[in-house]
Amino acid sequence: MSIVVDNISRRFGGFTALDRVTLETKPGEFLALLGPSGSGKTTLLRTIAGLDFADEGHVLFDGQDMTGTPAAERRIGFVFQNYALFRHMTVADNIAFGLTVRKRRDRPAKAAIAAKVAELLELIQLPQLGDRYPAQLSGGQRQRVALARALAIEPRLLLLDEPFGALDAQVRKDLRGWLRRIHDETGLTSIFVTHDQEEALEIADRIVVMRGGVIEQIGTPAEVQSAPATAFVSSFIGETNRLPVTRRDGAAIIGDGLATVPDEARGQGGGEIHIRPHDVELAQSGAADALPVTVLASRPIGRSRRITAELAGIAEPLTFDLPVAEEAAAGQSLSIRPVRYRIF
Amino acid sequence: MLRTKRRSALPGFGLTMGMTIFWLGLVVLVPLSALVIRAAGMGWEGFAEVGLSPRALAAYRLSFGAALAAAAINAVFGLLIAWILVRYEFPGKKLIDAAVDLPFALPTAVAGIALVSLYSENGWVGSLLAPLGIKVAYTPLGVTIALVFIGLPFIVRSVQPVLADLGRDVEEAAATLGASRVQTFGRVILPAIAPALLTGFALAFARGVGEYGSIIFIAGNMPFKSEIAPLLIITQLEQFDYNGATAIACVMLVLSFAMLLFVNLLQAWRAKRGTR
Numbered sequence: 033m034s035i036v037v038d039n040i041s042r043r044f045g046g047f048t049a050l051d052r053v054t055l056e057t058k059p060g061e062f063l064a065l066l067g068p069s070g071s072g073k074t075t076l077l078r079t080i081a082g083l084d085f086a087d088e089g090h091v092l093f094d095g096q097d098m099t100g101t102p103a104a105e106r107r108i109g110f111v112f113q114n115y116a117l118f119r120h121m122t123v124a125d126n127i128a129f130g131l132t133v134r135k136r137r138d139r140p141a142k143a144a145i146a147a148k149v150a151e152l153l154e155l156i157q158l159p160q161l162g163d164r165y166p167a168q169l170s171g172g173q174r175q176r177v178a179l180a181r182a183l184a185i186e187p188r189l190l191l192l193d194e195p196f197g198a199l200d201a202q203v204r205k206d207l208r209g210w211l212r213r214i215h216d217e218t219g220l221t222s223i224f225v226t227h228d229q230e231e232a233l234e235i236a237d238r239i240v241v242m243r244g245g246v247i248e249q250i251g252t253p254a255e256v257q258s259a260p261a262t263a264f265v266s267s268f269i270g271e272t273n274r275l276p277v278t279r280r281d282g283a284a285i286i287g288d289g290l291a292t293v294p295d296e297a298r299g300q301g302g303g304e305i306h307i308r309p310h311d312v313e314l315a316q317s318g319a320a321d322a323l324p325v326t327v328l329a330s331r332p333i334g335r336s337r338r339i340t341a342e343l344a345g346i347a348e349p350l351t352f353d354l355p356v357a358e359e360a361a362a363g364q365s366l367s368i369r370p371v372r373y374r375i376f
Numbered sequence: 377m378l379r380t381k382r383r384s385a386l387p388g389f390g391l392t393m394g395m396t397i398f399w400l401g402l403v404v405l406v407p408l409s410a411l412v413i414r415a416a417g418m419g420w421e422g423f424a425e426v427g428l429s430p431r432a433l434a435a436y437r438l439s440f441g442a443a444l445a446a447a448a449i450n451a452v453f454g455l456l457i458a459w460i461l462v463r464y465e466f467p468g469k470k471l472i473d474a475a476v477d478l479p480f481a482l483p484t485a486v487a488g489i490a491l492v493s494l495y496s497e498n499g500w501v502g503s504l505l506a507p508l509g510i511k512v513a514y515t516p517l518g519v520t521i522a523l524v525f526i527g528l529p530f531i532v533r534s535v536q537p538v539l540a541d542l543g544r545d546v547e548e549a550a551a552t553l554g555a556s557r558v559q560t561f562g563r564v565i566l567p568a569i570a571p572a573l574l575t576g577f578a579l580a581f582a583r584g585v586g587e588y589g590s591i592i593f594i595a596g597n598m599p600f601k602s603e604i605a606p607l608l609i610i611t612q613l614e615q616f617d618y619n620g621a622t623a624i625a626c627v628m629l630v631l632s633f634a635m636l637l638f639v640n641l642l643q644a645w646r647a648k649r650g651t652r
Contacts, residue, residue: 110552
């Protein structure tokens with residue numbers, strides 16, 4: 033199913049959670065809403081689900097206006113951060129809930145419901161645990177049950193609100209790949225909210241980067257990494273060294289003339305240059321297009337050497353990844369040339 | 377047999393259990409057993425003559441009946457108030473929250489006098505009800521209303537934390553799964569808060585059975601009609617009939633204990649069937 037979010041605004045008192053947000057998904061797509069807390073990503077997800085309602089704008093499912101339709105009538109699967117399982121019901125009853133609350137004429141027969149539950153327990157790889165209560169399961173198992181419960185109603189759309197937020201690192205990693213496989217098997221359009229960029233980069237088809245209630249960029253993981261549309265996206269996704277620049281006639285002067293690099297966009301006035309730690313090389317000392325830094329610390333990490341260094345007049349220390357063979361001692365002076373960078 | 381030498385991650389069972397039994401004995405069991413011993417000294421004839429007299433039976437019926445009815449009414453409206461206080465934000469919420477505890481804080485006699493002035497035939501509410509043929513003051517209905525007033529905080533304060541702990545997202549999950557509000561309430565919320573509701577009900581009921589101060593003004597205290605058991609005990613005491621008072625007290629004690637035990641067993645049975 034395709035979803036269109038058209039010019040949605042939502043205010044809570046004086047706080048604007050969503051400011052004229054427009055978004056379109058393709059059928060079968062796995063979309064991530066990524067942003068820091070307060071960016072409006074959860075509000076957007078809840079508005080699509082019908083758990084929150086916009087002050088302005090429309091939500092369309094396959095061209096049909098759903099703006100005022102309550103959640104119960106949207107047939108969406110929603111997975112909550114804290115599982116939201118029904119504590120007094122067994123795992124099987126939790127999964128069956130969406131089917132058993134249907135009106136009698138739409139309700140499958142008891143045997144059909146049991147078969148569906150068994151099938152879903154198989155899908156979430158917990159076939160033996162149908163008789164357990166949620167309290168007897170681990171966090172990862174609970175979230176899988178929550179997903180099975182959402183899938184039981186054969187939703188048109190799957191929405192996940194920080195589904196792995198409450199789990200520890202290793203379980204998160206395992207569940208990520210598993211969720212992507214489930215998505216591919218079911219072919220459902222899925223949207224999930226996360227503040228973890230690694231998670232979004234790893235499993236989403238496209239990433240919607242949000243800040244302060246507006247969308248900063250929509251793009252594939254490759255696009256948001258290599259061609260960030262704004263300074264915020266650049267610094268939010270991946271590590272970045274940020275330095276002030278003055279742009280003049282196709283050149284960008286870093287700091288107060290510490291180094292000068294070409295500015296292909298040919299901007300004018302003040303700006304900010306973003307340099308990823310691994311997008312640098314070692315230069316001859318005194319090179320005009322290299323940063324004269326003093327090493328603070330140096331340690332090998334895998335196949336690269338991570339250098340923490342300081343630059344005269346810049347408060348924040350910088351980080352660079354050089355080949356592991358490049359020895360560097362604390363206190364040593366180095367010339368670091370940015371190879372790839374973006375100027376905003 | 378409990379092995380006392382076994383090491384435990386939570387040591388101190390022996391000491392705390394000893395303290396518990398000592399304290400419970402001192403505060404609860406010794407006074408009550410004195411009551412039972414005194415009643416036992418009367419002999420069955422003497423005991424039955426006062427404790428099971430028609431007048432006493434009518435008083436028990438009123439005390440327990442009104443307490444049950446009031447607890448049931450409170451279970452419904454107390455739940456509603458707890459719901460409002462937990463789920464919604466509105467101006468004056470803190471005031472309402474504080475007002476719930478007033479029946480706890482107010483001297484019961486003050487409550488009784490207030491209720492009488494309100495519900496007597498020339499009171500604000502009583503004068504409106506009188507033309508409809510409904511008499512509140514000096515009837516069992518008045519007793520029930522007084523007990524509703526007294527018992528309300530028990531339900532609200534028992535249910536409130538459990539409801540808050542239940543979380544919005546569980547209700548929202550039910551909604552996204554297609555459940556109506558009625559289904560969500562009946563199948564998700566009520567089962568989850570039932571133990572707390574039952575506890576609140578038991579507390580309100582127990583309080584209602586023993587309540588005295590707020591009722592005597594509104595009850596009118598007519599034997600066989602609006603006379604509650606605690607009042608009957610006071611009446612006996614005023615006539616220096618300590619044995620009679622003890623007999624009635626004993627019957628109340630047994631009945632109350634039986635009902636509270638029943639509620640506790642119900643809780644245990646529920647807990648066995650599910651949840652933790």
